[in-house]
Amino acid sequence: MKSNIRALYFLPYVLWILLFVVVPILLIIYYSFFNIEGTFSFENYEKFFTPVYLKMALSSFWYAFLITAFSLLIAYPTALLLTKTKHKQLWLLLIILPMWINLLLKAYAFLGIFGTYGIANHFLELIGVGAKQILFTDFSFVFVSVYIFVPFMILPIFNALEKLNPTLVDAAKDLGASPWITFRRVIFPLTLDGVKSGCQAVFIPALSLFMITRLIAGNRVITLGTAIEQHFLVTQNWGMGATIAVFLIIAMVIIMFLTGNRK
Amino acid sequence: MNRKWKVSNIYLIIVFFILYAPIFYLIYYSFNSGGKMHHFENFTLDWYKEVLQNVRLLIIVLNTIVIALLSAAISTIIGVFGALAIYSVKTRRVKNTLLSLNNVLLVSPDVIIGASFLILFTIVGIQLGFISVLLSHIAFSVPIVVLMVLPKLQEMSPTLIDAARDLGASQWNVITKVVIPYITPGIFAGFFMALTYSLDDFAVTFFVTGNGFSTLSVEIYSMARQGISLTINALSTLIFLLTILLVIGYYFITLRYNRPGRLGGRK
Numbered sequence: 133m134k135s136n137i138r139a140l141y142f143l144p145y146v147l148w149i150l151l152f153v154v155v156p157i158l159l160i161i162y163y164s165f166f167n168i169e170g171t172f173s174f175e176n177y178e179k180f181f182t183p184v185y186l187k188m189a190l191s192s193f194w195y196a197f198l199i200t201a202f203s204l205l206i207a208y209p210t211a212l213l214l215t216k217t218k219h220k221q222l223w224l225l226l227i228i229l230p231m232w233i234n235l236l237l238k239a240y241a242f243l244g245i246f247g248t249y250g251i252a253n254h255f256l257e258l259i260g261v262g263a264k265q266i267l268f269t270d271f272s273f274v275f276v277s278v279y280i281f282v283p284f285m286i287l288p289i290f291n292a293l294e295k296l297n298p299t300l301v302d303a304a305k306d307l308g309a310s311p312w313i314t315f316r317r318v319i320f321p322l323t324l325d326g327v328k329s330g331c332q333a334v335f336i337p338a339l340s341l342f343m344i345t346r347l348i349a350g351n352r353v354i355t356l357g358t359a360i361e362q363h364f365l366v367t368q369n370w371g372m373g374a375t376i377a378v379f380l381i382i383a384m385v386i387i388m389f390l391t392g393n394r395k
Numbered sequence: 396m397n398r399k400w401k402v403s404n405i406y407l408i409i410v411f412f413i414l415y416a417p418i419f420y421l422i423y424y425s426f427n428s429g430g431k432m433h434h435f436e437n438f439t440l441d442w443y444k445e446v447l448q449n450v451r452l453l454i455i456v457l458n459t460i461v462i463a464l465l466s467a468a469i470s471t472i473i474g475v476f477g478a479l480a481i482y483s484v485k486t487r488r489v490k491n492t493l494l495s496l497n498n499v500l501l502v503s504p505d506v507i508i509g510a511s512f513l514i515l516f517t518i519v520g521i522q523l524g525f526i527s528v529l530l531s532h533i534a535f536s537v538p539i540v541v542l543m544v545l546p547k548l549q550e551m552s553p554t555l556i557d558a559a560r561d562l563g564a565s566q567w568n569v570i571t572k573v574v575i576p577y578i579t580p581g582i583f584a585g586f587f588m589a590l591t592y593s594l595d596d597f598a599v600t601f602f603v604t605g606n607g608f609s610t611l612s613v614e615i616y617s618m619a620r621q622g623i624s625l626t627i628n629a630l631s632t633l634i635f636l637l638t639i640l641l642v643i644g645y646y647f648i649t650l651r652y653n654r655p656g657r658l659g660g661r662k
Contacts (some may be wrong), residue, residue, distance in 0.1 A: 137566045138483060144539075145477035152534035153499050156511030163514055167407050210410050213403045223407075225646065228412050232593055232638050236612055237631045240619045241417035244424060244432025247623070251420065251433070279413070332502075340504030343597060347619055357506040364602065374514070377507050388502065 160381070163374035176375035179346075185359075186278075189379065192355040195270075196338035199277045203334050204327065207285035214286070215293045222290065224290060231283045239347045242276045243267065244344035246348075276348045277338055284337075285330040292326025293319075328391040335391075336384055356380045416634065426629035432623050442629035452614070452630075458525070459594065459611040465531035467589035473533070474540025474585055475578075479570070481541065482548040497538045508535060509602030516603060523605030531603050532593045539592060540585035547581030548574070580649070587645050 167175040179185060214223050230238070246252050246266040253263040266272050296319065304314040320327075340357035354362075356376055363373030420432075425443070429436035446452060477497065484490045500508060512534070516527045551574070559573045575582075597612035604613055611634075618627050 137570065138480075140478045141476035141483075144473050145480045148534065148537055149493075149496050150475055151495050151515075152512075152531075152537075155555065156508070157499075158514050159514045159518070160507065160511045206410065209406060213407050216403070217407070225642075226411065227414070229639070229642060232595070232642055233418065233635060234597070234612055234615070235635065236597055236615050237421065237627075238417060239539065240615070240627060240631070241421040243619065243623055245417060245420055247432060249431070249433040251422060255434070279417070282410075282414070283648065306451070336502070336504055340506045341598070342506060343616060347616075357504060360506045360510055362603075364513060370514065377510055380504060380507060384502070384504065 141383040157381070160374045160377050163370055164378045166371040168369045168371060176372050177292075179372065180375055180379065185376075188354050188359060189356060191353070192359075193383075194337050195274065195277075195353060195355060198274055199281060199338040200335045201330050202274065202278045203285040204331065207282050207330065208289055208327070210282075210393045211286045211293055214290055227283050227286055227290075231287075235280050235341075236343060236347075238280055239276055239344050242272065242279075242348060245271050267348065268352055270349070270353060273345060273349035273353045277341075277344055280344070281334040281338065284333045288326040288333065289323060292323035296322050322393040332387060332391040335387055339383060340380060356367055356383075359367075398448075410496045414629055421628050422632045422635065425625055425632045432625070432628070442625040443633075445626050446629045446633065449626075455609050455611055455614050458608065462525075462529055462532055462610060463590050466529055467535055467586050470533045470536035470589045471540050471582060471586045474537045474589070475544055475575075475582055477537060477541040478544035478578075478581075479574070481545060485565055499538075499543050500535050500537045501542070505596070505598030506602075511597040512599065513602045522605040523603055524608040527603045527605070528600055528608060530612065531599050532596065535596070535599060536589035536592050539588045543585035543588055544578055544581040547578040551577050583648055584645075587641075587648065591641065591645075619656060 164176055165174070167173045175265055178345055180189075210227075214220060214227070217223050244250050248263065248265075248267075250266075252266055257263055262303045300318055301314060302323070304318045309317065338354060340360075342355065342357040342361040345353045345358045347350075356379070360373045360376050360380065363376065423520060424432045424435065426438050426440070427435045428439035428441065438552050469538075481490060481493050481497070486492065508531070512527070512531045513523075516523060516530075521527050521530070555573055555577070556569055559569045564572065595612070596610075597616060599615065601613050604610065611630075615627060615630065
């Protein structure tokens with residue numbers, strides 16, 4: 133009787149794990165060993181280590197790093213100041229709200245703002261700099277990505293700051309630490325976990341999102357994600373796409389290993 | 396002290412301004428009769444009319460909602476089973492393995508989920524379209540349901556189950572009459588999250604949707620790639636309002652159920 137019921141709820145879940153978690157990963161790895169003609173080879177891996185792909189991978193990492201760094205730079209002070217406001221929960225809700233808006237719409241808004249006649253150029257003319265090509269540049273890509281990812285960075289840092297015992301900060305002050313020393317030696321180290329999970333939440337999508345690059349950066353920026361999408365849906369070279377996906381998975385595991393010490 | 400307060404407030408105001416400005420920019424120009432996202436000419440509701448009269452778009456909206464509701468319902472069922480399964484495992488290693496496998500899809504980038512599901516569906520021979528999109532939405536919503544339900548199970552006092560058994564409840568009764576009612580808030584939260592995951596998803600759907608079938612975000616993407624059209628602005632405004640309603644609804648649901656003192660559910 134007991135085992136019957138257990139089987140009832142184990143079966144669908146385990147089936148789900150096998151079909152949609154284990155098998156897809158194995159399929160990606162399997163496909164990475166087939167070249168475009170469909171014969172088994174290591175061709176894709178050899179191709180990945182040619183300068184073209186290595187450069188693409190490196191620049192993708194560089195952009196992801198920039199996006200993460202800027203997000204952190206903006207998010208940490210925001211989170212810190214948020215914890216000091218009166219109606220914390222309300223402000224937090226206001227920060228979270230944009231997270232729920234489809235990122236395509238947010239990216240689309242910037243098509244208008246950064247456009248040739250958009251408000252950004254209008255502003256530049258007003259202060260005398262003159263209109264510039266903003267859309268389809270590295271700057272617009274990094275800016276829009278940071279805009280989209282900042283809330284994902286604020287949230288874990290805010291939570292970590294909330295968990296911080298305020299008496300520790302008081303103690304540091306009593307012992308004569310300046311605000312900066314208190315921050316550097318007490319607050320920041322104790323909220324490092326939040327920073328790490330924030331970086332994780334930003335870095336991995338920054339490596340892999342292809343719609344922002346497509347919409348905002350034209351074809352100037354190619355991230356790992358863009359390359360995968362390109363190979364799967366445009367050039368139909370699934371093997372090469374799968375190979376890049378394998379490297380993206382490896383990168384992801386390394387990042388999670390570096391940033392994850394929770395539990 | 397006062398000066399410091401001011402600087403920090405200005406910083407927060409700037410952050411909030413930048414966070415919300417693009418959204419309101421989008422909404423503002425949805426009323427522009429000029430047809431561009433600059434130079435506001437006259438107030439008009441034409442773009443909203445266009446959205447509401449566009450049959451193709453309405454069918455896509457309907458598709459999106461059907462997919463979201465169906466996938467959320469099915470993934471909630473599987474997710475609750477999953478949470479019960481993980482909860483019932485007593486060996487620590489098995490439990491951790493199950494949890495890690497559960498979280499794989501949550502941390503995987505969308506492109507990888509999309510690409511691998513595309514391979515999977517092609518190999519199995521499922522035609523790309525409604526079924527493939529539905530299956531993948533169910534697949535990526537299951538883990539979040541598990542994560543929403545599991546904490547509720549873990550905070551449930553095991554004495555409740557013991558008491559039910561002592562009073563002669565069968566295993567089935569224990570689950571349907573004791574466990575499920577207790578974890579209902581978690582189930583609702585999971586359903587809600589699954590719903591928003593499905594409504595929000597673009598990348599995975601983009602990979603597994605065929606030619607004939609489209610969801611709202613895929614449609615918006617293909618429209619946006621062709622440049623600016625204020626129809627998208629009008630559509631975004633409507634979606635934005637719906638999103639706010641959903642978030643507020645979700646907020647109140649969690650507020651209502653998380654009130655302390657329910658069923659002795661002490662944290």
